[in-house]
Amino acid sequence: MSTRPPRRPTARPGQPMPTRAAASRPVGVSGRTPVHVRRLITLAVLLVLMGVVVTPTLSGYLQQRADITATEQQIEAEKKEIAALEAELQTWSDPAHVEQQARERLRYVKEGETVFAVIDDTGTDYSEALPGMAPVSEETIEQSPWYGQVWESVRIANEGLPETTTP
Structure with missing residues (x-):
């Protein structure tokens, strides 16, 4: 009987050549990772890559939607203000x-009407109201034009001064 030398492993078409480390492994244990683990890793890498690509686009979209909503609310508020101003x-x-x-505001009267303004020592205005006119109040005086308020303050300031005679 002849003794043959041990047979060298040969590569099959489409497969890499086995190495010594692979030859020393027990049968049935391969050095490659299982297919489902490789697929899971590939899926995770793809998801991370998609997240990196989609995140800036999505954040821009969400910001634009928020801006559009704020602008629509502003338009509605301005429409209400326009309606109120048109009613006024x-x-x-x-x-x-x-x-x-x-x-009321300027104390205008028609020709022939007489207006009386009675002021007592405390400076309270007891103006008589004209027929069909609301009585004059502090609020009405405050709403009078600026020049009326200035003149009123000058008149009140002069009331407190003692009268002097000129030689």
Whole structure:
């Protein structure tokens, strides 16, 4: 009988050549990782890569949506303000309302009417109200034009001064 030398491992087509380390392993144990682990690692890498690519785009989209929502709310608030201003404009187009405001704020009177303003020692204004006109109040005086308030303060300041005679 002839003794043959041990057979060298040969590579099959499409497979790498076995190494000595692979030849020394027990049968059935390969040096490669299982297929499901490789697929899981590949899936994790792809998910991380997609997250890196999609995150800036998604954050930009969400920021734009928030800006659009804020702008829409601002537009609605301005529409309400426009409606209120148009309603006020409508009231000012009524001549009766303009006349009433002129009487209250500027103390205008029609020809032939007489207005009395009685002021006592405490400086309280007891103005008589005209027919159809609300009584004058502190709030009405405060709402009078600036020049009326300045003149009123000058008049009140002069009341406290003692009278002097000129030689």
